Amino acid sequence: MLMFAIFGVTVEDLTSGWMLAGGAALLTIFATGWSHLKNLYSQIAGRVVVKLTVSGYQADAILMYLKHHFTASRFGPRAYVGWKLFVRPRQRVQLVSMEIxxxxxxxxxxxxxPIWVAKSKDGLGDLEEGLQAADYDYQTISVTFGRGMMDPDKLVLDATDFFNTQVRQYESTGGRRHSIRFIHGTAGNIAMVSAKSRGGNSSPTSGTDIRACLGHRPLGWELSDFGPDPDRATSAVDRLALDKExxxxVNEAKRWSETEDWHRDRGLPWRRGYLLHGEPGTGKTALARALAEDLDLPVFVFDLATLKxxxxxxxxNQMLAEVPCMALMEDIDAVFEGRKNIAANQGPALTFDCLLNCLDGVQRADGLMVMVTTNHLEKIDPAIGQPGAIGSRPGRIDRIVSMGRLDEAGRRKLAERILDHWPHWIDDICHAGRxxxxxxxxxxxxxxxxKLHYGEASGSDSEPVGATSAE
Known part of the structure; x- marks a missing residue:
């Protein structure tokens, strides 16, 4: 006691120190034991349970396969999302509820x-950069089931085959591939509406694009109710009035769509590029979209003014995974005057060289039809192409087509379609609209x-635009 008193240490202090040391030792023993227990649990679980980590399109394939071939439990949390889609029975775009x-x-x-599926926090971070690599890590799921209940390889392969049947053969839409997808960028601080959000689900880029819906359950509708109508009685091009050129x-594009094997056998690139020019209202965009509908091509509409x-x-690159398809660039003269980007407001903007690299780059683009429209051909840089029997830059633009006003035959065709119940008006209106x-x-x-439908028409209704009306 005297020695402890000399050093200022009491018995209570020693007792307290021993207790702290003992507590620390117990915690160390407990932590070590817990670590061993966790390892033991993992080893036992690994022999009883199989856990798969699946990412990218394969995750979409697994979810789609489970939706169609397994029964989802009605217990547990539920998640819903609403998308605006074209509903064929209603013939309009409307909000559709989906369970995701x-x-x-x-x-x-x-x-x-049983099989348990959940969003995984363990993303695959070691993917190599390259074509579409950025898409593969936007969704990662974990799939857990009892060992021996199913073959992991067979589950993945069956899901892959089913995904290809649904997405590539478009079974849910009766085999129809045509849709319109809008591609926007962030140049000028415009949000990229067609991009997939990180960690979320992809969403349709237009009312006719149902790819993002294939892995989900629509409420009140079937997947076959969405998207473009595959049962039109007439072709979209036939509804247009076209001049000879x-x-x-149209005839050339239809032959192109039917000759994939012919081009491949001769070592020719299976692609076409068209530049449509003419004053506003001459039907450039209407022709491009009607052609895509008749050829059953997905259309990717690029908003060049907003893209970097x-x-x-x-x-x-994402589009090329969907070939055959059409790339549509409208009013290119509003973005590029020569090689200068005149639409850029601030920050980095799309360069003309980048556009040329896409049109005729090193990457093979078989199955791609490019449609470019302009109101002012004189503003287009010759590097894209110049008029001629054969385009000056095949591989970028193969043919340049001038679209003007309708001739007598074109006006009559259009009038006969719209005024089919009132044929005696056709001559007058064709003359008035020359x-x-x-x-x-x-x-x-x-x-x-x-007006004729409601019995309100008069003779002045066939006068030229701008003429004095009796109304």
Whole structure:
């Protein structure tokens, strides 16, 4: 006691120190034991349970396969999302509710065999850069089931085959591939609406694009109710009034779509590029979209004014995974005057060289049809192409087509379609609309047909645009 007193240490202090040391030792023993228990649990679980980590398109394939071939448990959390889609029975775009896989996970059953699927926090971070590599890590899921209940390889392969059947053969839409997908960028601080959000689900880029819906359950509808109508009685091109040069383009494009093997056998690139020019209202965009509908091609509409170089390259590479398809660039003269980007406001913007690299780069683009429209051909840089029997830059633009006002035959074809119940008006309106653009003449015919339908038309309704009306 005297010695402890000399050093200022009491018995209580020693007791307290021993207790702290003992507590620390106990914690160390407990932590070590817990670590061994966890390892033991992992080893036992690994022999009883199989856990798969699946990322990218394969994750989409697994979710789609489970939706169609397994029964989802009605217990547990539920998640819903609303998308605006074209509903064929209603013939309009409207909000459609979809049940999606909840982030916290969901239990599926196949007979007596359960399988648990949840969004995984363990993303695959070691993917190599390259074509579409950035897409593969936007969704990662973990799939857990009892060992011996199913073959992991067979599950993945069956899901892959089913995914290809649904997405590549478009079984849910009766085999129809046509849709319109808008590609926007962030140049000028415009949000990229068509991009996939990180960690979320992809969403449709238009009312006719149902790819993002294939792995989810629509409420009140079937997947076959969405997207473009595959049962039109007439072709989209036949509903247009075309001059001789435009009709030649249509015939050439149809032959191109039927000759994939022919091109491959001869070592020729299976692609086409067209530049449509003419004043506003001459039907450039209408022709491109009608052609894509008749050829059953997905259309990717690139908003060049909002895209930066990296965004265009990424979107272009993603598009090439969907060939055969059409790339549509409208009013290119509003973005590029020569090689200068006149649409750029601030920050980095799309360069002309990047655009050329996409049109005719090192990457093979078989199955791609490029449609470019302009109101002012004189503003287009010769590097894209110049008029001629054969385009000056095949591989970029193979043919340049001038679209002008309708001739007598074109006006009559359009008038006969719209005024089919009132044929005695056709001669007058064809004469009155001789100076109209196709868009103006269609409006003239439509306005007259509506008035005739309600019994309100008079002789002045066939006068030229701008003429004094008796109304």
């Amino acid at each position: 896989a909840p982030p916290s996970g969901r239990l599926y059953w196949r007979g007596w065999r 435009s009709q030649e383009l 170089n990296d965004e265009l390259l990424k979107a272009w 100076e109209d653009t196709p868009a103006q003449f269609q409006e003239r015919c439509g306005r007259l047909a509506l």
